[in-house]
Amino acid sequence: MTERRIRVLIAKPGLDGHDRxxxxxxRALRDAGMDVIYTGLRQxxxxxxEAALQEDVxxxxxxxxxxxxxxxxxxxxxxxxANGQGEVPVLIGGIIxxxxxxxxxxxxxxxAFGPGTSTEAVVAAVRQAAARxxxxx
Amino acid sequence: xxxxxxxxxxxxxxxxxxxxLTQVENQTPAAEAALAALFPxxxxxxxxxxxxxxxxxxxxxxxxxxxxxxxxxxxxAIVAVDPTSPFTxxxxxxxxxxxxxxxxxxxxxxxxxxxxxxxxxxxxTTADAVQVLDAAGFNRVIVETVGAGQSEVEIARTAQTVxxxxxxxxxxxxxGIKAGILEIADVLVVNKADLPGAETALRALxxxxxxxxxxxxxxxxxxxxxxxxxxxAVHGQGLEELAxxxxxxxxxxxxxxxxxxxxxxxxxxxxxxxxxxxLYQRLLAQLEPGQFAQTVDKxxxxxxxPAGAVRQLLEAAGPLS
Numbered sequence: 140m141t142e143r144r145i146r147v148l149i150a151k152p153g154l155d156g157h158d159r160x161x162x163x164x165x166r167a168l169r170d171a172g173m174d175v176i177y178t179g180l181r182q183x184x185x186x187x188x189e190a191a192l193q194e195d196v197x198x199x200x201x202x203x204x205x206x207x208x209x210x211x212x213x214x215x216x217x218x219x220x221a222n223g224q225g226e227v228p229v230l231i232g233g234i235i236x237x238x239x240x241x242x243x244x245x246x247x248x249x250x251a252f253g254p255g256t257s258t259e260a261v262v263a264a265v266r267q268a269a270a271r272x273x274x275x276x
Numbered sequence: 277x278x279x280x281x282x283x284x285x286x287x288x289x290x291x292x293x294x295x296x297l298t299q300v301e302n303q304t305p306a307a308e309a310a311l312a313a314l315f316p317x318x319x320x321x322x323x324x325x326x327x328x329x330x331x332x333x334x335x336x337x338x339x340x341x342x343x344x345x346x347x348x349x350x351x352x353a354i355v356a357v358d359p360t361s362p363f364t365x366x367x368x369x370x371x372x373x374x375x376x377x378x379x380x381x382x383x384x385x386x387x388x389x390x391x392x393x394x395x396x397x398x399x400x401t402t403a404d405a406v407q408v409l410d411a412a413g414f415n416r417v418i419v420e421t422v423g424a425g426q427s428e429v430e431i432a433r434t435a436q437t438v439x440x441x442x443x444x445x446x447x448x449x450x451x452g453i454k455a456g457i458l459e460i461a462d463v464l465v466v467n468k469a470d471l472p473g474a475e476t477a478l479r480a481l482x483x484x485x486x487x488x489x490x491x492x493x494x495x496x497x498x499x500x501x502x503x504x505x506x507x508x509a510v511h512g513q514g515l516e517e518l519a520x521x522x523x524x525x526x527x528x529x530x531x532x533x534x535x536x537x538x539x540x541x542x543x544x545x546x547x548x549x550x551x552x553x554x555l556y557q558r559l560l561a562q563l564e565p566g567q568f569a570q571t572v573d574k575x576x577x578x579x580x581x582p583a584g585a586v587r588q589l590l591e592a593a594g595p596l597s
Contacts, residue, residue: 141303141392144365169366174390179373186379190372193386195294223291 145173145269148196150187151180152215153205160233161202167258168200168265184211188218191227197269200261203233213246226275228268232256277310285310286317288351288412290385297387300404311404314411319539321353321410321417322526325435327397327457330423332443333467335374336509338420342378343512344519345416351383353409356420357398360390367391371420385414396430397421403434403546424457432460433542436535437525439518441465442481444473458484461502463521469506469514478504500528555596562593 149165151158158180165175176194178187191199199219203211212231219225228249235243240251250264277296284292299307326334326341335356342352356371367390378384387409389399398421399405409417421431432438440461458464458481466477481504503521507514529535560568571589574580580588 140305143302144390146298165368169361169368170364172365174360174367174369174388176369176372176388179370179376182376183379186376189379190386192290193294194388195298 143273145198145265146176146194146196147173147198147200147265147269148176148178148187148191148194149200149202150178150182150190151202152182152184152187152211153203153207154181155205156180157204158202160204161200164200164202164232164258164261167262171262171266173265184215184218187215188222188224191219191224192222196227197272198265199227199229200265201229201231201233203231203235206234208233208235208243209239212243212248216247226272228272230261230264230268232261277306277313282310282313285314285408285412288414293385293408293412294387296408297405300408301389301399301401303401307404311407314408317411318407319410321414322437322522323406323410323435324416324418324522325421325431325438326418326441327421327424327428327431327438327460328441328465328467329443329446332423332441332446333509334420334423334441335371337441337465337467337507337515337518338371338418339375339378340507340509340512340515341518341522342375342384342418344515346381346383348519350415351413352385353412353414353417354378354384354386354420355389355402355405355409355417356386357389357391357402357422359422360392362393385409385412391422394430395428397424397428398430398434406434429457429460433545436529436538437462437522439463439465439522441467442477443468444471444477446477462500462525463518464502464504465507465514465518466504467507467509470508470511474506478506499532500525558596559589559593562597563589564592567592 147168149161151161165177168175176190176196178190201212208231216229219227230250231243231248232252235251235253237253243251249268252261281292285296296310326338328334338354342354345352358367358369358371360367369388369390371388372386375386378386387405389402389405391399394400402419406417406419419431419435421428438460440457442465464481466474466481485501505514505518505521507518571585575582575585
């Protein structure tokens, strides 16, 4: 048996082409000892759900800067549930207005991070989310 | 893993398959049992290895090759290995970036793996993951290694057909006659063949083959000279020809009986490394707690030499129980 590592998918849905934030987060999670699957730009919710399924990830992190989070995030959650992966926590970062956070959480998003969040806070949140998922297995 | 889970894996259920691959990667007892149960159902897929230096375009090539194979009606599983950081233990697995065109195709399954400290270009559990995908009924299983240099030749044991990918501008002719990954090539690819220097790279490869293809793969030396295929993966050029070369190699293996020889060598090698691991674990279990660390202390103080330390520990462990 080897030590189980957190498998986290970092995905960039939507049409904007800025993935610096996603790469910074991916790098920070790597440096925290995780296996980070990075899928690149312009992913549809369908592509993200399929990658999450094949990669059997523990956590999904979305980077959304386009303002489309209120459409993209619930759609992804719906697809995950349809695939039997409703238990996989989804975290969102990017440009998420504070007033949208309650609605996102009500829809089932585990955490939402705005600009200026430290990478340490993101790493800690991913660790906690994975631990909660594992505890339920 | 229940009987039902195993049946689901064999039927190609993606969720069950993905979960088993995680178990395999973590080398759990459940994975061991599942691998044992699936073993009789392996040996059917064409196992294709893709290796080459970082930046030669392996991931794009694999994606385009998968598209061609899909058009031929083949189902395709891809295992893409990326390196684990030796400092933090983490990994960025980014091969899917180049494989986005394959998303949504139910005949394709892609799994990323971190190398987790193994140095041969694959993870320790890659061969097991390949077995699972083989048992799940995929016609072709493509394994993409970490960006490999001259000694990451583990793929030669795992795959039946090894594709070595070069790109223009990576080195001169002498690189081609050094030992290393060129020796394990069943098919050579010069990718990015639209870049300047492609002709030089093709010529250098041809020249090194003329000097003589290596004896490293003696089983196929008779009657098989690795074809050299020029591709531009990002434009889908040369991929039909490449798929044809892979098929010809598989046919050659079958017709010459080399597939059996390779299979046997692979099983023997696998058995050897498993035995080595099991013996080591058993030996450790028979030592006093802390004895290993104390021996390291003595080495560091130069009170003992490494070979002497081995003798001492073997003696202390006594006969295998």
